[in-house]
Structure formats: structure tokens, C-alpha cells
Amino acid sequence: MAGTRRHGAGRGRPTLEEVAARAGVGRGTVSRVINGSPRVSDRTRTAVEQAVAELGYVPNRVARALAANRADAVALVIPEPETRLFAEPYFSDIIRGVGAELADTDLQLLLTLIRTPKERQRLADYLSAHRVDGVLLVSVHADDPLPDLLERIEMPAVLSGRRSAHETVPYVDSDNTGGAQSAVEHLIGRGRETVATITGPLDMYVAQCRLEGYRAAVRAAGREAAAELVASADFTEEGGRRAMRQLLSQRPDLDGVFAASDVMAAGARQVLRENGRRVPDDVALVGFEDSAVARHMDPPLTSVRQATEEMGRAMVRVLLEEIAGRSDRTAKRPQMVLPTQLVRRESS
Amino acid sequence: MAGTRRHGAGRGRPTLEEVAARAGVGRGTVSRVINGSPRVSDRTRTAVEQAVAELGYVPNRVARALAANRADAVALVIPEPETRLFAEPYFSDIIRGVGAELADTDLQLLLTLIRTPKERQRLADYLSAHRVDGVLLVSVHADDPLPDLLERIEMPAVLSGRRSAHETVPYVDSDNTGGAQSAVEHLIGRGRETVATITGPLDMYVAQCRLEGYRAAVRAAGREAAAELVASADFTEEGGRRAMRQLLSQRPDLDGVFAASDVMAAGARQVLRENGRRVPDDVALVGFEDSAVARHMDPPLTSVRQATEEMGRAMVRVLLEEIAGRSDRTAKRPQMVLPTQLVRRESS
DNA sequence: GGGTACGGTGGGAGCGCTCCCAGCTGTGAT
DNA sequence: ATCACAGCTGGGAGCGCTCCCACCGTACCC
Secondary structure, three states, X not given: OOOOOOOOOOOOOOOHHHHHHHHOOOHHHHHHHHOOOOOOOHHHHHHHHHHHHHHOOOOOHHXXXXXXXXXXXXXXXXEHHHHHHOOHHHHHHHHHHHHHXXXXXXXXXXXXXXOOHHHHHHHHHHHHOOXXXXXXXXXXXXXXXXXXXXXXXXXXXXXXXXXXXXXXXXXEEEOHHHHHHXXXXXXXXOOOOOXXXXXXXXXXXXXXXXXHHHHHHHHHOOOOHHHOEEEEOOOOHHHHHHHHHHHHHHOOOOOEXXXXXXXXXXXXXXXXXXXXXXXXXXXXXEEEEOOXXXXXXOOOOEEEEXXXXXXXXXXXXXXXXXXXXXOOXXXXXXXXXXXXXXXXXXXX | OOOOOOOOOOOXXXXXXXXXXXXXXXXXXXXXXXXXXXXXXXXXXXXXXXHHHHHOOOOOHHHHHHHHOOOOEEEEEEEHHXXXXXXXXXXXXXXXXXXXXXXXXOOEEEEEEEXXXXXXXXXXXXXHOOOOXXXXXXXXXXXXXXHXXXXXXXXXXXXXXXXXXXXXXXXXXXXXXXXXXXXXHHHHHOOOOOEEEXXXXXXXXXXXXXXHHHHHHHHHXXXXXXXXXXXXXXXXXXXXXXXXXXXXXXXXXXXXXXXXXXXXXXXXXXXXXXXXXXXXXXXXXXEEEOOHHHHHOOOOOEEEEEOHHHHHHHHHHHHHHHHHOOOOOOOOOOEEEEOEEEEOOOOO
């Protein structure tokens, strides 16, 4: 029968006011207890806590957000097209890490998928209206206007990955250069003479770094710059196939390939098979990301693991700091690079 | 310089009140225009719209939510452990669909990952406090208390998949039985004589359905019930391996396997290789889900595709209906089953 | 012409909280 | 005993919106 109940009418969750009445104190005091203010006597605190327990009081976030002019929420922004390319695991591992780290806070996680320019505009409006306390940005392109917008409206933000070597916005990245380098060193260490690389789109800093890692390893092995064998692709399977074909026609005798992503490695692997090359006997193959794809390839793919979930967690930690210490404009923006690790499997 | 500004002080986003002043009308009228009420004259509406445009007014959702006692948000609840098992693509495709469908509304998407009982409790509190307008529940176990809680507090909810054949809560599911059946019919149609199945955990309805589909196909082919070859697993790769070993020792001559998930198929495939069985020559293999894993297997895996993204969209549509028409307790709860489709690849 | 109806409108009264200031105690210094 | 000054506390004044009621006018009816 419930019917339309609204406004007062006993029903519904207990409010701050009711807790105050029950505990025999004022609203302000209850608020202080709830928010862990130190300026409350133990007696009072206990009384309030008991009233809270008895009534099963849960603060109304919306009211709190309105009054305090906070949002109690952070947005995780995911540009869709990227996601598709970047293979799923990266994306969901980030979410997992973010969710885990946020669970201890009482911040909500808002998920924002961006596909169209219209949606991007909508997000910009939304952010401008300060409806969240901070923003987590995943896989940002160098020309993305969002980071600058955020900076302008003084909205705390953290990127996963950086747009360039001189990133100004706080970020959490993994050690792409180091990871790539160790992958190629591994290949060389296993006696491979002619090691090629398939890169990601070189307008992305992450792709540049992985290429740089390849180069560093080749140099470190004391080989000529001429020994470099580079084909660039776009992080897709099809791109991996094309690059592999190109590489093969260029140097039919190559015996090692470092692909800057697992998915491209998968494409390369197909082309290698079509051309009668055995993996790892004829050509050793290493990928990057250590995604599910790597484990399910045949043979399972050696790959560079990045601590994706940990990246998500770290992003939240950094964002929390940014939100807290926003006033301090002089402080250095926190930027961190997480280590990577080579996971050896049968492909190398 | 900004400094501490709060409460009034000209700065900040324009408010309803300011728009009203500028348009020379009352607050109520602006509110009506914003919310598309028909009881406003065209003259007035135009004036208000112009003021809104000039001021760049964007309604404050928080204030709106507080006043209207709505939350303007829906929660997508994902029990973590499941997610891990269910392989990523399912999960992210659902999110993608949900996000897409929600983009047209002005509802926020809150993502809630549940790992621990503590987090579950926290969610229960949160939902009880009506901090969202509706809930999307992914991969619910038969013994999950959440759906009943939601029902009790009259919170609109939609499940992906159902807990049993007599699900009472609105849901969107895919045609597991039909999909499984077509997979097995395909195997039989290709001349396979001895077709086995690897099931998911049979306390999950989805696993039961896929098994039922297998049985239906075997029966339809006019084979004895004794022809059924069933090993149950748990949707994991390791489970798939174990089940495959068992099947192989039971019927070394089997020549077809339908695994109720791609990941289990991947496990089975490894065991087949270890035992010198070629795929598809000796044993044809079919999976379910058509995830990325299927495409990257060697040979690529024939699999039953479910319209996962569309499921996400459908869930939102159903939820929206539920939220809108909640008062009508007599109405039948919307429940829908989406078709599946066999995607043929080289493994069969 | 007075009544009735109704589309259109203004603005008071909240929603449940935080902020902040004034006030109230008790203590220690004078 | 007096004063200063803490440490706590109560409660008014919002935050920006929606709801709803009263009210205005005009059109229409008898």
C-alpha cells in the first residue's frame, strides 16, 4: 500500500537529526563524530556512536556532497577506441586495481566510456561542473585536449601512461623502455642474431619507449645501428601480420622478434606459421603486456608483464594525494613509473 | 590566488536562481523548462533557454538528487571472483553495452566490484540507503542474497543471466541451451560420432542450460542417452584440462568436444595436444562465448557467440522501464533471452 | 455579467548535510 | 575571587534543486 510517501513522514532512513535527538546532542556534534573530528569528548562520541548503531544510521552522501560542495566520487575515463586496440585485460585490470584501492575510501567510482566527440563534450561539461572530485584518465593520446581542460579548471587528475617525455600532469606509467630492453636482451642472450621489432603507433609515447628499449638493447649488445630491424604497426593483430610480412621479406633470415604488444605478436605468429617458420626453433617471439592472449598462444608467448592492477591502485593513491593537497601549487606533481618483468614461456 | 571561496560569492557555476533572474521568471519556471515540462508557454521557454545558453548553466545534479530524492545513477555490480573465471571479454563487453545505452540518459554509471564479504555488506548498506536508482547485477550465483535484498527494499534491478529456471527478478540472458545445442548439432553434422561435453559448475544455471543443450542435440540425433559423455568443470582453464583428461581416459576414441566456455576449451586443447590428438583432424573442438581467447587459439576455435554488448544494452533498457514503472506491481516482470550464434573456425 | 475552468506562473518549504559562530563549561593563572 | 582561555557543544544559515500550493489571467459557458 506504501503509496506516495515523501517529505518527512517518519519513514525512510534515519537522518542526522534523529541520531542527534536520540543521543541527546546537537546536529553539529553528530556530524563531528561521523567525520572523525577530534574535538569531541569520549563520552559524547560513545553516546553518538551508540545512537548511530541503534538506528542503523547511514549518512546521506547526496546531502553531504551538496552541503560540502564535494562530489565524493571520482571518474574513470576510458576512450573507447583505444580500449578496443589495447586488448581487454589492460582495461579490466586497471579497473580492478582502481576498484580495490577505492574500496577503502568512501569515494564512488564513476565509469565514463567515450566513443564520440559528442560524448567527449558531454564529459567536458560534466567535469567543468565539478561533479566529481578527481579524474583518472586511461590511455591518453598526445593530442587529447582533456588533460589541459582538467588543468585549466583545476580538477585533480592522473593519467595512466604519459603523453610525452615531458608530461606535466601527474601520471602512473610502467617502465616501457626497461621492459622492452629486457625482452630484447633476453632474445639476444638466447643467441639470436637477427632480432627485429614490431612497434606500436609511433605517435604514442608508449610505442616510442618500447622502440627505444629495443634500440638500447641492440646497442648494448655492441651491434651496429644497421642491425636494427624495425617495422611499425598499430597495436592490432592485423598490423602485426603486415609488419611481420614486411620484416620477413626484408630479412628472411631473422631469428628473433620483439612485438610491442601481445596482440601484434599473435598476428606475427600467424604469418610466421604461414611462412613455415617454427616458434621458437626458427624464430623466437616475445610480446608485451602478458595478457591472456599470451598464455593462450601456441606456443605460449614470452611477454613483458606490466603490473596493470597495481597501476590502477597507484593511480588512485596519487589522485587522493592530489585531491587532498591541491592548495599546494608549488609541490612537485607526483609521477611514478612501475617496474616491468619478463615472463618466460615457450616462444623464446 | 583563488583562495577560499565558498558559499555564494558570485563565483562558481550559475544557479537556477540566476537563470531565473536573467530570464525574468521564477525558479519554478526555469525548473520546468529544464525538465521539459509541457506546462510552459513557448515565449517563456524560449526566454529561459536563452538565459541558460548565455550563462552556460548546467544543473547541479547533486542538488537535484537531494531535492528529488533520486540518485540519477545506477550501479553495475560485479562479483570479482566470477569475473576472473568468466574471462574478461564478457565483463568488458557488458560494460561497453551498458555505457553505450546509458550515454543517452543522464544517469551515471557506478561501478562496484565486490571481492570480500565486507565489501558485499558495504554495498548492501549503500543500496539500502537508496543511493542509486537501480542496480545491474552481473553473473549472480544461485545462493546470492543480493537479489532478494533488492526485492525487499523495492530497488529496481536486472540480472544478467538467471539464477534458475524460475527466476522472479527481471533478467536478460542469452540462449544458452539453444547455443549449446547448435554447437553440438554442428559437431554431429560434421560427422563426429563420439561427442563429449565439458560443463561449467552445475550449481550455476547457465552451466545447466548448456549441458541441457548438449543433451538435446544428442537426443535429436537419435542417439542413446548412453551416448552422452559428460565431465564437469568450473569454467577455468585448469578445470578444462582435468575434464579433458578424464574424458580421454574414459573414451579414448572420442572425436568431438563441446566445452561450455572458451577458456575450458583452451585447457582441453592443451591436453589434446599432449595426448597427440590433432584438432580438428582427430578431435573437433567447440567453445562457448566467442571471446578473444577463441580467436587466438591454434587452430582458432569455433565458438558460440553471445551478444554480450547487446545484453548490456538490453539490461539498461529493462532497468529503465523498471525504474519508470515501478508503481505497477501487477505488471509482469520483463525477462528476455537473446539469441546466440555459432561462429565457425578451424577447430571443427 | 458572473461563474468556472484551466494553462501558466511565482515562490515557500523542504531534502539532509556541513560550516561556522556564538556560547557554555571547566581549568589554571593571577 | 577574577579573568583568560582553552575544549566542547548547539544550532542557524546555507548548498541548489524539486515539489506543490496559491494565484493570476484569459477563455468559455450559462
